[in-house]
Amino acid sequence: MSALAEKWEMDPQRFFWMYGDGRSAEPVAFDEASGIWNVYGHPETVQVANNPHLFSSDTGRLIPERREFDEGAITQLDPPRHTALRKLITHAFTPRAIDDLEPRVHAIVADLLDKVIDRDGFDLIADLAYPLPVTVIAELLGIPASDHSLLNGWVNKMMSISSEFSLGERDEVVGNEVEFAMEQVRHITDYLRDHVRQRRTSPRDDLLTRLVQAEVDGERLTENEVANFANVMLVAGHVTTTLLISSTVLCLDAYPEVDRAVRADRAGIPGLLEESLRYLSPITSMVRVTNAPVEVGGVTIGADQMVSAWISTANRDPRVFNDPQTFLPARTNNPHVAFGRGVHFCIGAALARRESRIALNALFDRFPALRCDPDNPPVFMTNPNLNGAARLPVVTG
Template structure:
């Protein structure tokens, strides 16, 4: 059992990979009769799925027709060549040069947020720092007015608050949850559609305008495509960074020797973040659908089968990672899969890394001591597909 799991008594079924040093490793590829999904736990097997979109499609919505209205233009639900064309439309915003230009703004947001808790002995690290930092950056990039940030935050929070494990076989609870999530998504896409209409009339220097003005294969994007594309960017553009910052603080709290090591040598901050991504990956699984019958690690998977790649277990594959259940902030190499691989490798990975690096250094600079409040338990994500905390009370010194 990991120190992190033991400290917060993490649910053994939900966080089974946190107990891997006490249990046999799961099968590298296995069929789950409860959910009707194939689970991929092995590292090389996960790479094979993620690197072969012609075999394992990202268009998972074809098995969930009730959510089809949100698939048009959603970059995470597309395969090449359409995916490649849409990705190019916003890739300029996430180049190393573009991120470097944003760095002064990221520093300013960080300092502003920390100034608001200056003098306090305790505060909620997520609500007052880890959440507002990345969502402010992505909403500004998209062109969402500051006055609407709270509105956006509310919809996004409700979209990510699911509790039911996905299943193709037992749908009652899931269907109810999908309806709730779609209601929130509809509010957000309606809002973004309205923003796109405004940009057609009054263009600005933002990503919404770029999507409005773009052409793919000689055609403009529909307002539905723009809204769904922006929706996906908005959600993905903040959730990983929010969870990464919170989880990194959780890990340092559970492993004080790591905290001391990084504070003594700030050059370890980048590798600390990579180890946090490996050890407590923000995204639990990445789902694909088979286009035809495939063989994977001796298993025959038929066409139109849903395949879930389990990132936390792939990140603990002993064939790749030495002492995989040890949290090591100096671990190198560290080829974790937290940001995926292949054509769908997270377009905002460099942004998330830069934001988190700036955030952690600022926390170290500002607080000689930063630890969780032993009398106020953190609140962990309820969505089975996300790992991290939605609330993290900390004591500072």
């Protein structure tokens, strides 16, 4: 069991990987109830991520109710279409572009912390870890600050589901949760579609305008493609950073000796963030569909089968990581898959790392005694696809 799981009594069923249950004795297993093949091992997960010709991201072919949101959503596309769409936004995440964003990130962090500096405590997620990345990505897209709270409401509702996905028969509760989540996605894409129409007649200097004006194979993207593309950027563009910042603070609280060491030597922050990504990976799993029969971990999986590769267990595979249940920022070998691998490697990974580094340095500077509130424990996320806290009260003295 990890120290973090023990301290906060994390649900052992929901967060099984935090209790040493990496299921590595059976790195690939079929779940009869859900109809899904689960991949738990690290090399097996890398195999799934690195072979899009065998493991397709087009999961909508087995999940018809989400098909309307797949058009233009790069997380659901395979090469060459995925490659072509991804190229449309790579310029926004180059090292130079991220360097140019850094002053703005510093300013946002400073403004957010100014609002809580005189308090004895605050919610780290609501007051910093969420508004920082959502402000950055919304500004890149060209979404007005006045609408951030509106989007926040839809995203929070979408993320609040607790049911595991299944290809089998669903009971009423699961069916209602799926429809509720889809309803929130419709709110977001409808909102973004309105902005897409505005950019067609009144272009601006933002990513939405570039997507509206872009051509792929000689054709402009449809309104749905741009809206779905922007939706993926908006949600994926802030969830990972939100969870990385808050989970790192959770880890520092559970390992006070690490907190003391990294505060004394800030050069340890990059290693701290990489270990946080491994130890409490923001995304629990990646889902693919097989295009043909394929062997994974000595098991043959047939064509048109759904495969769930568990990032959280892959990052605790004892075949790859020494003492995987211990939080060790000084690891010299940390090939975690928190940001994925291959063609779908998170395009915003460098930005997430930069935002998190700036946020942590600012927290260390302003709050020398910051720690989780012992009388007001964190509330962990119920969404099975996300790993971390939904609410994280901290005290400053």
